[in-house]
Amino acid sequence: MAATLLVASFAVFGAMYLAPGSPAGFLLSGRSASPEALAAISARYHLDDPFAVRYLRWLGDMVQGDFGRSLTYRTEVSRLLADRLPTTLMLITMALCVVLVAGILLGRIAAVRGGAVDTTVLVATTFAVGTPSFVAAVLLQGLFAVELGWFPSSGTGDGLLDRIRHLTLPAVALALYLIGMLARVTRAAMLDAFDSDHVTSARGRGVPERLVIRRHVLRNALGTVLTTGGLIVSTLLVCTILVETAFSIGGIGQLLELSTSTKDFPTVQAISLIIVALFMAVNLIVDLVLPLVDPRVTLGTRGGTA
Missing domain, CATH: 1.10.3720.10 (MetI-like)
Incomplete structure (x- = not known):
């Protein structure tokens, strides 16, 4: 089960990044933004980090019960769940x-x-x-x-x-x-x-x-x-x-x-x-x-x- 969950976690994490669009575009709600603003958003949500780094950070947080912060509701995902x-x-x-x-x-x-x-x-x-x-x-x-x-x-x-x-x-x-x-x-x-x-x-x-x-x-x-x-x-x-x-x-x-x-x-x-x-x-x-x-x-x- 642990091995299957590990493989599933990689598939779940990677599949979202294959979808068109980006979280930064949603956060801007269609508004135009300067390169500096986009860089600030990417840095805040670690969107500019390499894929492996983002996955390992996310996996480590998940193991500790930290599901991250919702981009839509601006609150902790654990509270939503x-x-x-x-x-x-x-x-x-x-x-x-x-x-x-x-x-x-x-x-x-x-x-x-x-x-x-x-x-x-x-x-x-x-x-x-x-x-x-x-x-x-x-x-x-x-x-x-x-x-x-x-x-x-x-x-x-x-x-x-x-x-x-x-x-x-x-x-x-x-x-x-x-x-x-x-x-x-x-x-x-x-x-x-x-x-x-x-x-x-x-x-x-x-x-x-x-x-x-x-x-x-x-x-x-x-x-x-x-x-x-x-x-x-x-x-x-x-x-x-x-x-x-x-x-x-x-x-x-x-x-x-x-x-x-x-x-x-x-x-x-x-x-x-x-x-x-x-x-x-x-x-x-x-x-x-x-x-x-x-x-x-x-x-x-x-x-x-x-």
Whole structure:
């Protein structure tokens, strides 16, 4: 993880300097400036230092928790992240809960019931997978916020309950695509488990069907479902930028979009590296939990080593 973060930090830092324009041009807001003024701005923000020097200085500050100073907001990036990160984490948590509950439940129903129910779930999940998050955001806003007035169309609200109410539509818009994907993965994994020998043996011993589904089919399918956890979280982290912008939510997704358009290098680099770190942490957790859900992973590794 340390090596991957190091490579990612170099890519994040270097990519910003490949973009057209410059921070100095933004700071001047289109006004003309003398060479002396440009030199003063470059010296203040270390823009005239060699690339390697700027990268090593930035990396050293990041390790110490210093994300630099925002060029747009004229304040510390760490303060911006502290104000906005909790909102984004709450939105992602709500969306993840919706994805896990709805996705696994729909996949289980489709695999167990079959027939018309299975076809209905497949059609519904096809629609969900084919609907981008920003399209879902517009549709949900128009129906439940504008027409019905059940939920607010923007903002984050005050207090826990009001914040949950404000984040409900964004969470559903963020989760819709992933619900369809997870339902299909769960359905396919359970159908594959139904054909395994141990399920046939359990049925032959007279084990009740509900216990067969819970202990032998669903539990074996959870290993496949869990491996998609990294993909689900990474998709949530990326799509939250579009959803937060559509619903005017003051999270790090909207902050990243605004900072990118204004070439606020320190803010973009800090948020990008945090997203990479969160994605890696989720994959590490999945790798650690997977042997607990499916012991065959550990047994297979030991067998391969032997």
